[in-house]
Amino acid sequence: MAESHADSNGTDDAAIDPLSAALAWRSEGAAVALAWVVETWGSAPRPPGSVLAIREDGRFEGSVSGGCIEGAVIAAAGQVLESRQPRLLEFGVSNAQAWEVGLSCGGRIKVYVEPVE
Numbered sequence: 001m002a003e004s005h006a007d008s009n010g011t012d013d014a015a016i017d018p019l020s021a022a023l024a025w026r027s028e029g030a031a032v033a034l035a036w037v038v039e040t041w042g043s044a045p046r047p048p049g050s051v052l053a054i055r056e057d058g059r060f061e062g063s064v065s066g067g068c069i070e071g072a073v074i075a076a077a078g079q080v081l082e083s084r085q086p087r088l089l090e091f092g093v094s095n096a097q098a099w100e101v102g103l104s105c106g107g108r109i110k111v112y113v114e115p116v117e
Contacts, residue, residue: 018053018062022116031056032116033077037064038088042107056081064111065091077113086114 022032035052037044045066052062052070054077064073069091080087092108 016061018051021061022053025053025055025059026116031081033080033113034116035064035073035077035089035111035113037109038112039110040107041092041109044107044109046109054078054081065109069109069111073111073113080113080115084115086112088112 025032033054037046037048037050050064052064054060054074089111
């Protein structure tokens, strides 16, 4: 099974499939959330189906935005892991948070974050 070697900022020295990483982390006993791009409109950085696996300690694999909203999604994943309740996040140019987290590309993106049981 693949093993993740994420550095301090969470990136990996060799690309690992996010779902494989999530499976490996769960088998180690770590709490894991998955974030999926479920809808985009306009100029969105990643297509629907893109996935980000987030471990309880902040390590992650994959991408839902090419980096511009990952921090906000990872923070929301921490809340999802704590509450065990999924969340639907929306980012767009009309959303003040979108500018704050860096999604100023003129599009909108919806990301579903769920705990992995």
